[in-house]
Amino acid sequence: MEKRTFIKTGLLGISAFLFSKKAFSLEYYPNRSDKKWAVLYATWCGSARDAGVWISEGMDGIANVFDVRENPDLSQYDHVVIGGAIRAGTTSQQLQEYLMKNREVLKTRIRGYFVVCGNMMRPVGPEQTSGFIDNHLAQICGVNNVPSKVFLGRVTFGLMEPDVRKQMQEMPGIKEYDNLSRAECMAFGREVMAKV
Ligand SMILES: Cc1cc2nc3c(=O)[nH]c(=O)nc-3n(C[C@H](O)[C@H](O)[C@H](O)COP(=O)(O)O)c2cc1C
Secondary structure, X not given: OOHHHHXXXXXXXXXXXXXXXXXXXXXXXXXXXXXXXEEEXXXXXXXHHHHHHHHHHHOOOOEEEEEHHHOXXXXXXXXXXXXXXXXXXXXXXXXXXXXXXXXXXXXXXXXXXXXXXXXXXXOOOHHHHHHHHHHHHHHHHOOOOOOEEEEEOEEOHHHOOHHHHHHHHHOOOOOOEEOOOHHHHHHHHHHHHHOO
């Protein structure tokens, strides 16, 4: 390649990277489907991202998986699963704002909800489903009666913002753990798909 062409191509590449606002979902799998599925998640430390990817794996990988920070346009999808990590009893402000802003687009497309929480390492039950899903995600979206699941997540101090890590490490009884189950996430993906 000529030096001038090489420089031009490089500059074009850099500007495309800097100015592109397009959301890129995770497309790890070769399978295609006639129905378009998306999983949207909000995470701080990655457990909700992994849950989202594993939910898609349960669907044989046909769902594109988006971080809410990408601000994806989900109007081109037929079916959407929405989920997020829990801090102080709620999902992230950014997810809540996205859901409110995109209520109209999402209301005919939502097929499932999930959250990932710590629940002080105790098993989850109806209380968490009602608090994190029925009275939180489903209420914001205005869509009920779709499958939902509360997963236990992870605590990894090294992935937290420094001030949060310090606070967490000072809390009595808090230690690192990993309770997120790929098998449970995949089963939920299968459950959601079977309902459609
Ligand atoms: C600052 C902070 C606050 C949290 N608050 C809650 C909470 O209110 N309820 C709960 O069940 N879990 C809580 N957790 C646990 C997280 O939900 C759990 O670690 C989850 O896996 C985090 O998901 P993420 O890795 O996708 O961010 C909290 C964790 C942190 C770090």
